[in-house]
Amino acid sequence: MTFKQIWESGRAVLNGWLSVPAGFATELMARQGWDSLTVDMQHGLIEYGDAVRMLTAITTTGVIPMVRVPWFEPGIVMKSIDAGALGVICPMINSRAEAEAFVSCLRYAPRGRRSYGPIRAALIHGADYAQRANDMVTGFAMIETRAALEAIDDIVSLPELDAVYIGPSDLALSLGEAPRFDPVDSPVHDAILHILARAKHHGKRAAVHTGSAAYARKMVDAGFDLVTVGSDAAFIAQGASAAVQAFHGGT
Template sequence: MTLQQHWESGRAVLNGWLSVPAGFATELMARQGWDSLTVDMQHGLVDYSGLVPMLTAMAAADVIPMVRVPWFDPGIVMKSIDAGALGVICPMINSRQEAEAFVSCLRYAPRGRRSYGPIRAALVHGADYARRADDMVTGFAMIETRAALEAIDEIVSIPELDAVYIGPNDLALSLGEAPRFDPEASPVYDAILHILARAKHHGKRAAVHTGSPAYARKMVAAGFDLVTVGSDAAFIAQGAAAAVQAFRGG
């Protein structure tokens, strides 16, 4: 299933976050019922050689494979989707020009400039992948700076851009606020809702990174199409800390 197909069913996507470079940890996450999983190559500890076995581990479960690339670089964007990613999140997109350059890497000619060579993607997504690829891959431009906020209408009006992804921590820093997940009643919260409104106005999907299931549900109620909750590293730390605290407290 692709993200677009999931959205056509009328449901928001629940996305998990992977920063631990391990196939087994990925497999554990993939079997917990997430709609999609994103390998974080920006702030996680994962490089390309770690990405491929993580995508392979996802293939055993019914989960949509996604990647956050380290930065906008055509090479890693194209290699990630050649490896089988069906969603690509690109950080720090601050202008229409940057967004256009990013999405051009997601589509084959004549719609874009993606180079042909879907070495793993064709294996896992079918022999007719090349014909369907342009509509299978979903591109997210991360909106996380004051510059991007000011250029939001120019960015989301790009025809080939599928969605925006809000990074609340960098957005907070850019607005002079302390970085934290799940902001309430603040300039950051107002900016998040403004980005959502402009994306919807232009017919784009919107995603946001959250720190709790309760806040994620609130964001879905507000109109977000994809919500990320926690991460593999956070879940390991939280579970371990709870066990230690329960023992010490007992």
């Protein structure tokens, strides 16, 4: 299954988040029914070698492999795709020029400047990978600052950009609010819906990070094409906490 196939079927992508640098934890997540999983190299504890092992675990299933790169730097963007990622989320894209530089790393010439060497990508995505790669890889520019909000039409009108990904915590900080997931009745919530509207106006997909399944469902109902719910680290902590509390509550 691909992003395009899911979206053309009329439903949103349910994305899981990986912060724990462990292949087995990734395998566990990959077998829970997610459409896609994102290896977080920005705020997680994950180095490139960890990411490759985690992408390997994901691709033992039909789950779509994604990476959030630490920052925009052409080398890590291209290496992530060469390792097999079919989606790349890039943090802190604040202008059309930054978005253009990012997406140029996702495409082979003449559409971009990605260097050829899909050492693992060709192994798992097929012998004709080079011919299909430009349309297989989906790029998500993170919109998470006031500057990006003000430049949103310039960013989402860029032809080669596939989608935007809203980071609510940094967006909240940039707008003078406390960072948190799942905002309601606030300038951050209004900004999220504005970004969604502008993305749709320009024919782009929109994604958002959420902290709960209930809020994610609301975002899908509002028109989002991809929603992230929680993370492996959060699920471990929540499950452990619930067990401890149940034990103490039962004595």
